[in-house]
Amino acid sequence: MNLLVVAIDGKGLGHLARTLSLARSLALVRTDVRTTFLVESPAFGMVQRSGFNYAKIPDPRHPLGLHALRGRRSEFETGVLERLFDTLTPDAVMFDFLVDKRLFLSLQRRNCRIVVVKRKLRARVAKQLAADSAAALVDAWLVPHDESEFKQGEIPERLLRRCHFSGPVVRGANLSRVAELRARYLGEGKKLVLVTAGGGGWPQAQRIVRRAHQAVASLLAKRPELRAVVVWGPLNPTGFPPEADGLRVLRDEPEMPELMAAADVIVSNAGYNTVGELLRSGTPGVVVPVTETGRDDQEERALAAQAQGRVVVSADEPAQIADRVAALFDGLGPGKVPPVPDDDPGKPGRVLSEILGT
Amino acid sequence: MFRQLRAHMARRWPGTLVLAACQRAPRDPRPESGLDWIRLPPGDSLELDRELVGFMGGMFDCRAALFVGAQALAMVGAAGLGPRIAVLPRRPADEQGVDHVVVAKGKEWLAQIDQLLVRTVPVELFCRPDHSPQDVLQMLAAHPLGMRAHELVLNWQGVADERLGEILHLLRQRTRARVLVDLFLSELFDVPRAWLVPSVGDVFLHPRAWRQLAGFGGLLFRAPGNTRFQLSSDSPRAWVRAGVAAFNSSLALLGRGRP
Numbered sequence: 310m311n312l313l314v315v316a317i318d319g320k321g322l323g324h325l326a327r328t329l330s331l332a333r334s335l336a337l338v339r340t341d342v343r344t345t346f347l348v349e350s351p352a353f354g355m356v357q358r359s360g361f362n363y364a365k366i367p368d369p370r371h372p373l374g375l376h377a378l379r380g381r382r383s384e385f386e387t388g389v390l391e392r393l394f395d396t397l398t399p400d401a402v403m404f405d406f407l408v409d410k411r412l413f414l415s416l417q418r419r420n421c422r423i424v425v426v427k428r429k430l431r432a433r434v435a436k437q438l439a440a441d442s443a444a445a446l447v448d449a450w451l452v453p454h455d456e457s458e459f460k461q462g463e464i465p466e467r468l469l470r471r472c473h474f475s476g477p478v479v480r481g482a483n484l485s486r487v488a489e490l491r492a493r494y495l496g497e498g499k500k501l502v503l504v505t506a507g508g509g510g511w512p513q514a515q516r517i518v519r520r521a522h523q524a525v526a527s528l529l530a531k532r533p534e535l536r537a538v539v540v541w542g543p544l545n546p547t548g549f550p551p552e553a554d555g556l557r558v559l560r561d562e563p564e565m566p567e568l569m570a571a572a573d574v575i576v577s578n579a580g581y582n583t584v585g586e587l588l589r590s591g592t593p594g595v596v597v598p599v600t601e602t603g604r605d606d607q608e609e610r611a612l613a614a615q616a617q618g619r620v621v622v623s624a625d626e627p628a629q630i631a632d633r634v635a636a637l638f639d640g641l642g643p644g645k646v647p648p649v650p651d652d653d654p655g656k657p658g659r660v661l662s663e664i665l666g667t
Numbered sequence: 668m669f670r671q672l673r674a675h676m677a678r679r680w681p682g683t684l685v686l687a688a689c690q691r692a693p694r695d696p697r698p699e700s701g702l703d704w705i706r707l708p709p710g711d712s713l714e715l716d717r718e719l720v721g722f723m724g725g726m727f728d729c730r731a732a733l734f735v736g737a738q739a740l741a742m743v744g745a746a747g748l749g750p751r752i753a754v755l756p757r758r759p760a761d762e763q764g765v766d767h768v769v770v771a772k773g774k775e776w777l778a779q780i781d782q783l784l785v786r787t788v789p790v791e792l793f794c795r796p797d798h799s800p801q802d803v804l805q806m807l808a809a810h811p812l813g814m815r816a817h818e819l820v821l822n823w824q825g826v827a828d829e830r831l832g833e834i835l836h837l838l839r840q841r842t843r844a845r846v847l848v849d850l851f852l853s854e855l856f857d858v859p860r861a862w863l864v865p866s867v868g869d870v871f872l873h874p875r876a877w878r879q880l881a882g883f884g885g886l887l888f889r890a891p892g893n894t895r896f897q898l899s900s901d902s903p904r905a906w907v908r909a910g911v912a913a914f915n916s917s918l919a920l921l922g923r924g925r926p
Contacts (some may be wrong), residue, residue: 345708365706367723369901373684373701374727383908385726392722396715397708458798523905548725 310665315390315400317407318350320370320510320544324405325350326582326608327453329359330478331403334658342665352508352543358563364393372546375448387412391592391630394419398437400513401665403451406604416549417446418468424664426451427472428581432463434604439465447471453478453581453657458613473664479585481564482648487629491571494538495556502537503530503592505565507580509542513599514578515574517625518542521576521597522550522558529555532638538568566590570648574637576630577605584614589651593643594620595633619643668771675777677701679811680784682791682889683796686727688720688742689721706778721745730788733780734765749787752780781811789818790844796825802836819844824854827883839891846893847925852900852911854910855879887923897925 314332318324325348332344346356346363349370355483356363368374368390369382387409394416394612402416405426416423427450430438438444449471456474464472495501504521506514518541525537536555541547543561552558562568569575569590579584579598587594596609596614614620621642623633636642669687677687681701688705705715705723716916718886725747732748734740736755741750743764750766753759758770769779793805803821807813819838823831827850832839838846856876897917900911918924 329807351703353706362708364708365704365707367686367705367727369704371684372793373682374703380900381726385723388722388726389719393708396712420812450842 310339310400310667311398312342312344312665313394313397313402314344314346315402315407316346316348316350317405318348318508321508321514321580322350322352322355322542322544323353323507323580323582324354324426326354326480327428327478328403328405329355329361329428329662330480331451331453331657332361333660334357334478334655336658337655338658339662339665342662345399347390347399353618355563356617357443366393383409383411387415392414393467394421403661408438408441408443408447410441410446413443413446422448422665424449424451424661426453427468428453428605429458429610430604431606435463435465435468440469444468449473451475451661451664452656459557473660475660478657479582479651480566480618481589481651481654482570482586484565484567484570485646486564486567487570487648490567494568495536498534499536500534500573500638501571502535502574502576503568504537504539504576505562505569505583506542506578507583508543509540511599513601514580515545515547516543517578518600520625520627521630524634525576526553526556527627528631528634535638538562538572540565540568557626573645574634575646576634579611579613579614581605582608584610584620588614588619589649590615591627591646591648593637593645594629595637596620596621597623597625597630652666668756671690671771672754672780673702673732673775675780679777679781680788682793682806682810684727686723686729690716690718699880716918717742717745721747724748733785740765750783752783760835784873785812786801789820789847791822792818792820793824794834795823796828796830796831798834800830800834803834804837804841807838814842816842816844819846821848823848823850826879827855828879829882829886832886835890835894839893844893845925845926846891846895848894848896849891850883850896850898851909855883855898887921888916890923892898894923895925896923 315329316325316328335342344361345359346361348356348363348365349368353365369385390412399421401422401426402425413423425447450468452472454474455476457550457554464665498595502525504518504525505517508606509515509518522539529535529537539559539606540559540562549558566586568585569592572592575587575594577594577596579596581596596611598611600608611622615622621633671819685702687702708718720742724745730749732751733750734743734751736751740753744902752767752769753765754769754771756771758768762768769776792803835846856879870883898911898914900907915924
């Protein structure tokens with residue numbers, strides 16, 4: 310079976326990270342599936358490192374591609390993808406997240422299954438999606454959540470019929486690497502604060518990292534036992550502040566789940582993957598949700614994580630973030646626990662395998 | 668050769684998108700401003716590679732194509748590209764299909780490439796309403812062509828208001844460039860947006876949107892003669908795309924559309 314994965318990401322890493330986790334999980338349960346990624350994201354090194362075959366197509370959302378493509382993005386996406394479908398002859402295509410009627414009709418003509426990965430959306434957005442005529446052409450929605458995370462009626466009936474719940478799809482840490490990561494960033498007898506907000510391409514994520522950076526810098530001045538690593542994100546187009554004593558500034562850390570497990574406290578946004586990885590790491594966190602309208606509801610996700618007792622929520626104010634981090638170090642909140650093992654890494658893969666059929 | 672060229676383009680041509688098409692992408696590519704990659708799946712036919720590169724070149728309005736190294740010459744046949752410039756360690760025996768050859772030796776070859784690009788690549792500026800006319804002139808001055816630019820693309824990221832008018836008049840006074848103003852539908856109206864595209868309700872039922880549209884009409888009327896406009900939208904919806912196309916056709920009829 311020939312599976313193509315179209316992961317649309319230019320600002321964050323979420324779609325790419327999630328589909329990579331799904332593909333890895335699928336590889337555990339199926340040896341007959343040849344998976345090829347079609348990637349727009351400048352962070353395509355993630356796919357390269359994973360060993361999956363891939364094609365890199367230009368990112369129509371590249372900030373300098375605006376003049377050429379901002380009026381022709383959908384035409385470009387369908388045009389280039391259709392040409393690749395002609396050659397790669399997929400049996401199934403999994404999108405995360407693209408809903409395009411022309412493209413879907415073209416795939417139907419090829420007898421190709423259409424799978425769309427759909428994380429939890431705001432109710433208004435889910436309703437709009439259900440009303441979109443392209444949505445009716447999707448064979449299966451792979452929902453990377455447990456069904457119990459949704460309230461009755463939260464998913465429109467029109468979509469629910471074709472939803473398959475895989476449970477959370479999250480990269481887990483390679484525990485054998487955690488000690489090395491801790492040694493790389495930390496001296497003996499010190500404590501480590503990690504700041505991360507995913508890919509860092511969204512202005513809201515940049516603002517959170519900037520403010521969390523200020524917060525930990527102020528905390529370091531008061532607490533000499535602390536060390537901090539601020540990861541600004543591989544897709545962050547802005548310049549970074551210089552490193553300071555005890556404060557490392559990184560663009561990217563490919564071993565992020567391992568670094569999360571190595572840290573003592575994490576400050577992060579409330580993206581799907583970031584919160585999932587944080588909860589699995591066993592490290593307590595200060596979560597700063599993006600409150601502006603987006604497709605998904607970061608506030609809801611942050612509050613749900615807080616209800617699990619592993620994180621505290623903060624506004625994106627440096628003083629409040631610093632207070633929350635200090636409180637965690639003072640034992641006033643959740644403490645560090647061992648990383649949560651993934652008991653069933655093949656589960657999302659099995660759900661995807663059922664969708665794909667034989 | 669390629670690495671030097673990449674660094675040179677980033678330094679000397681800020682604001683220009685460089686698409687690098689490779690069979691083998693770098694081991695650990697890092698996102699760089701100005702650079703994006705095309706990497707085709709290995710093992711596919713050269714015809715497909717040519718077709719895809721041509722298609723992408725056409726879509727991205729590619730103004731010049733650099734073929735770096737002898738192997739890259741196999742792609743010279745790709746359609747939809749601007750002047751074809753071969754960048755090679757030595758002069759090739761066969762220059763068929765190539766418009767210019769630059770021999771990458773000594774210190775002058777990068778300057779030679781600049782000379783060739785200057786003729787075809789427009790200067791692109793990305794401006795917002797919080798940029799003053801002086802800010803825009805500074806951006807232009809930072810470009811290798813600066814005030815000598817013959818073609819300017821002004822990507823306007825906001826409502827087409829008086830500020831844009833001031834900038835256009837200053838550019839007219841200070842340069843001899845033809846100016847194309849690219850306006851984005853969803854940014855043209857400073858009103859709340861729906862999910863993928865501004866809906867009719869979001870935009871046209873909002874009184875502020877009508878005032879902004881009237882402001883754009885006034886701007887069209889008063890803009891300097893060297894200025895042309897185009898409207899863009901990334902909407903996947905056919906009716907929005909048709910509306911944008913009709914609007915651009917109307918601009919052309921008024922003599923204000925994209926040449």
